[in-house]
Amino acid sequence: MRARSLLAALTLTLGGLAGAAGYTVQTGDTLYNVARRSGSTVEALMALNRLSTSTLQLGQVLTLPGGVSALPPLPPAGSVGTVAQPGPAAVQPAAQVLGPAPQTAPVVLSATPIRAPQRPTSTRLERGLFTPSRLPVAAGPTLRAASTGGGFGARPQSVYLQVGYEAQTFNNCGPASVASVMRAFGKQVSQRDYQQVLRPTGGYTQTRDVSDLLVRQGFRAPLRRSGTVEAIKDELAAGHPVIVLQYHSVYGKTPHFRVVRGYDETQGILIMSDSISGPNVALTERDFDVLWDMQGRQYIPVSRG
Incomplete structure (x- = not known):
């Protein structure tokens, strides 16, 4: 009888352990986004899961603070972009996405309340600037389930925009970035065209001056603050x-303008046209956020006026 009782207790214990599940990594997840959505940090999750790298694999199971096994989507951080509608080939015209959006059934998410996202607690970069091993296809990124808000919105898993590139002259990253963006819209200009406007005394370029110049040239170019990686990807x-x-490339040194031209959520990176480092350089989402921690995380999304 005692042996039978012990066996029953052991069975219950093992069953409970088998039923204890963490969060299963989904398509498009990055450790940075999982950390934000769970109210944690990349560093804390790496320590909790004994990870040696921030790269996640599809289907990988992560232990999250509080034993959470499902995460809510991030709150809206700007324009959502493409919206996938039920039925074949239904995408909004504002996005750079081609091809059909698959019909999806409603997904019931965890009732866990959305926690305020936390910024990285360390300014040490995990990888720094690098050249990505592959670039997203410019013409037709694939839609995935939404990660930026409620409803059935969707955003491409990767985006790569055709922008210009110009290697800057000394201290001329602002004018070079403006020229690169304007080339994306068919205006063949160079950094010399706007150097005197943006740096009349030879000093640093100011973000407000960049925004005002682009508006005068007929673009929509609002200067925004308190930016997030999700807001950048939405734009x-x-x-x-x-x-x-x-x-x-080093926290606290060399303020620098550059143009974000794409992202790839399968690699967890943002891709930039950088007048110092090259036309296609990348940062992990976390490193991007770390280096952005200056002057209120300002950003200027540019579109036709």
């Missing part, structure tokens, strides 16, 4: 290249 999904002011 890119809508076809808008984004000028950002960040530290170039």
Whole structure:
């Protein structure tokens, strides 16, 4: 009888352990986004799961704070971009997405309340600037389930915009970034065309001056603050290249303008046309956020007026 009781207790214990599940990594997840959605940080999740890299694999199971096994979507952080409608080939015209959006059934998400996202707790970069091993296809990125808000919105899993590139002269990253963006809309200009306007005394370019110049040239170019990686990706999904002011490659050193031209959520990266480093350089989402932690995370999404 005692042996039978012990066996029953052991069975219950093992059953409970088998039923204890963490969060299963989905298509498009990055450790950065999972950390934000769970109210944690990349560093905390890496320690909790004993990870040696921030790269996630589809189907990988993560232990999250509080034993959470499902995450709500991020709150809207700007324009959502493409919206997938039920039925074949239904996409909104504002996005850079071609091809049909698959019909999807409603998904019941966890009732866990959305927690305020936390910024990285360390300014040490996990990888720094690098050249990605592959670039997204410019013409037809694939839709995936929404990660930026309620409803059935969708955003491309990857986006790559055709923008210009010009290697800057000394201290001329602002004018070079403006020229690169304007070339994306068919205006063949160079950094010399606007250097005197943006740097009349030879000093640093100001974000407000960049925004005002682009508006005078007929573009929509609002200067925004308190930016997030999700907001940047939403703008890119809508076809808008984004000028950002960040530290170039080391936190606290060399403020620098560059143009964000794409992202790839399968790699967890943002891709930039950088007048110092090259036309296709990348940062992980976390490193991008770390280097952006200056002057209020300003950004200027650019579109036709």
